[in-house]
Amino acid sequence: MSYFILKYLHILGACVLFGTGMGIAFFMFFAVRSKSVEVIASVAPLVVLADYMFTLTAVLVQPITGALLVHGVGYSFFDHWVLLSIALYIFIGICWIPVVFMQIEMKNIVLQASAMGTALPQRFHTLYKRWFILGWPAFLSIMIIFALMIEKPVALF
Numbered sequence: 292m293s294y295f296i297l298k299y300l301h302i303l304g305a306c307v308l309f310g311t312g313m314g315i316a317f318f319m320f321f322a323v324r325s326k327s328v329e330v331i332a333s334v335a336p337l338v339v340l341a342d343y344m345f346t347l348t349a350v351l352v353q354p355i356t357g358a359l360l361v362h363g364v365g366y367s368f369f370d371h372w373v374l375l376s377i378a379l380y381i382f383i384g385i386c387w388i389p390v391v392f393m394q395i396e397m398k399n400i401v402l403q404a405s406a407m408g409t410a411l412p413q414r415f416h417t418l419y420k421r422w423f424i425l426g427w428p429a430f431l432s433i434m435i436i437f438a439l440m441i442e443k444p445v446a447l448f
Contacts, residue, residue: 294363301356305440307349309433315341316426319394323419332405335398342391350387354380371446372439379432379439386429393422 315338322334360366361373368374400415 292359294360297356297360297363300352301360304349304352304356305433305437307345308353309430309437311341311345311349312426312430312433315346316430319419320423328401328405328409328411331411332401335394335401339394339398342394346387350384366443370443372443376436376439379436383429383432386425386432390422390425390429393418393425397422 318334319338322331325331357376358368361368366373368377397415397418400418401411404411404415
């Protein structure tokens with residue numbers, strides 16, 4: 292595969308990861324902020340679907356294209372910026388995996404509340420707070436990885 296295609300796919304994957312993540316966060320944040328069970332019930336299933344369709348796909352593509360680029364261009368996997376990028380990517384995964392399960396549980400809770408015509412239970416709000424908190428370090432880490440990919444610093448410290 293050519294360098295151009297690999298780099299294109301890698302950049303596209305990074306855009307999908309960041310953009311879909313921001314979009315998911317934006318819509319879920321404002322749906323919950325509406326305090327309407329019906330609004331949240333219409334958004335939550337789409338959040339879960341978008342995470343599967345877009346985020347998961349990009350999560351799988353990124354390490355493959357990244358590894359092929361590092362190898363193909365002649366960087367070392369032990370270069371500081373590559374190691375930090377990999378560590379941050381793993382950290383993002385550690386944040387993201389529980390978020391996926393939280394989203395699924397929040398979706399199920401809100402769909403049940405909507406069907407029964409009840410208010411959201413405390414469990415939903417607890418999950419949402421955790422979901423919201425876990426998003427911040429993941430997004431900041433993605434932004435740091437972008438900077439590392441652009442700058443490729445020789446030494447970090």
